[in-house]
Amino acid sequence: MSSPGQILKENLWTNNPIFMQVLGICSALAVTNLLTNTMIMTIGVTFVTAMSNLTVSLLKGLIPRKVRMIVQTLIIAFYVIIVDILLRAYLPDISRALGPYVGLIITNCIIMGRAEAFAQSNPPLISMWDGATSGFGYMAVLLVIAFFRELLGFGTLFGIQVLPDAFVPWTIMVTAPSAFFFLGIIIWIGKSIMNREGAPA
């Protein structure tokens, strides 16, 4: 069994869900044009991955193999709807900004992937840790993308104007295609560094 430190390093770097496993790409494109939205969205994903991993791991002895994945989906959907309800009640403005994307966390392959690959065969606490760190790995990459997209697309960071008024915002940064470019660049940089370190890519 892997140690917590090893899991952290794997999920943040050598096995990062975004740039090594290339999972959860749809949301990486959709919610990264503003840092605030990205932050809330990735906190949501981290919470759901951690809690669903914990729950799947606790119930794994009871789940019949035939309906294993359906039960995992049910558990994931449960936590996503909880997040949605909390946002609607306590952060209505963010809830409106994220719109349908919160519900779409259910289809985020990272969560299902971790439940099936890790929680199904590991004890509860370490599964929860694995889920949380996978969420952090996802968060780190998305925040980097969002940083550049918001900076160049709006001239702001977390909604605060940082570039001078004379700066002409790049409209493409606000639309989804720019996330493809940044994601490509990040995967490129990440893999290059890894190759240099001699790690198997």
Added chain:
Amino acid sequence: MNKQSLVYTVIFTFIVSFVFVTLLALANDGTKERVQLNQELNRQRAILNALNIDYNGPQDVQDKFQNVEQIERDGVTLYRTTVDGETIYAKEFTGSGLWGLIRGYLAVTANMDRTIGIEILSHNETPGLGGRIDEPWFKQQLRNEKIVDGTIRVDGAGDGDTNHDNGQIDAITGASRTSDAMRTILSRELSTFQQILGGNS
């Protein structure tokens, strides 16, 4: 009991679904009032914005909204208030944009010589392009804009028309279809206002 048997699978699935759905129903019910309050607050805020009434914080919104009278005229709901001795009216509008419905509030003076303002409640226009109808520079154009020949032209494209006496506002560069939609909405809403308020000027 055999965990792979059909009976166990059916019972297990039933219990798991029942438990999770019950928890969700409870969470939903527990926050229902809060969510409704948020929606109502959002609506009141939008109407106050359209009517150009300033407010500080949620409590102030509710207080100021007390002065806004809701009336029915020709089957249309209008919001009426008096600011500095001048009676002004707001009305909800809906219209089809490029991708979906554009909803909001438009306010005019009782004699229909100027608009008071506009507020967008929801839209699905392209972020960074048509989505800019929700940005201050666009909405600011309709603050005290003179209504010429019963309408306001949406024409040209630029950084916003600062002349509030020419009965014209700037369209949005790169968002012709959304600008068309706003043109249609404005002319239709203003003629509806004209019909309702016409005999009252």
